[in-house]
Amino acid sequence: MAFLPPLAALELHHLRGFVAVVELGGVQAGADHLHIAQPAMSRKLRRLEEVLGVKLFRRVHDRIRYPYGRLRLTREGRLFYRQARTILRRFDDSLLAMRLRSPLVIAADKPRSTVYALVLPVRQAAGSDHTARIRRRLTGN
Numbered sequence: 001m002a003f004l005p006p007l008a009a010l011e012l013h014h015l016r017g018f019v020a021v022v023e024l025g026g027v028q029a030g031a032d033h034l035h036i037a038q039p040a041m042s043r044k045l046r047r048l049e050e051v052l053g054v055k056l057f058r059r060v061h062d063r064i065r066y067p068y069g070r071l072r073l074t075r076e077g078r079l080f081y082r083q084a085r086t087i088l089r090r091f092d093d094s095l096l097a098m099r100l101r102s103p104l105v106i107a108a109d110k111p112r113s114t115v116y117a118l119v120l121p122v123r124q125a126a127g128s129d130h131t132a133r134i135r136r137r138l139t140g141n
Contacts, residue, residue, distance in 0.1 A: 009047075009051050010048065010051050011085060012088070012091065013044065013086045014044055014048045014051075015087060015088055016034065016088065017034060017036075017041055017045065017048075017049075018032060018044075018045060018046040018048055018056065018080070018081070018087060019081065019084050019088060020033045020034055021041065021045065021071070022073065022077075022081050024043070026070075026071065027041050027042055027071070028041075045057070052076075052080065054074070054076040054077075054080075055074050055076065055077070056073065056074060056076060056080060057071045057072065057074065057077055058072050058073075058074055059071060059072075060072050064136055080090075083121065093121035
C-alpha cells in the first residue's frame with residue numbers, strides 16, 4: 001500500500017491553484033493569474049494529486065485535436081473540480097458574510113454625502129443592518 005500524505009496537508013491555495021488551471025486552460029495561465037511561477041504551480045498540482053491519491057489531469061500530446069492545451073481533466077479531476085469550486089465559493093461567501101456582520105468603521109475626510117453615496121448603497125444591497133449605525137455615527141444621532 002502506498003503512503004498517502006494526510007488530507008490536512010491540503011490548503012486553500014492548492015484548491016485555488018487547481019481551479020485556476022482548469023478555468024484558464026493551462027498551468028502557465030493559472031500561475032499568471034495567481035501571481036506565482038509556473039514551476040510552483042506545477043508542484044502545487046503534483047502535491048494535490050499526491051494527497052488525494054488520484055490523477056486529476058492527463059497529458060494530451062495531440063496538438064491537432066487539442067490546440068488549446070495539453071492538460072485534460074480525468075473523471076476524478078472533473079469531480080474534484082466541482083467540489084473544489086463549491087468549497088471555495090462557500091469559503092469566500094463565509095468571509096464576506098463575516099465582514100458584513102462586523103462593525104463598519106469609516107475613516108474618511110470626505111463630505112458625508114460622498115460616504116453616503118458610496119457606502120450605503122453597497123451595505124443596503126447586501127442586506128446589512130449597518131445602515132442605521134453608519135448614519136448614526138456620521139450624524140452623531
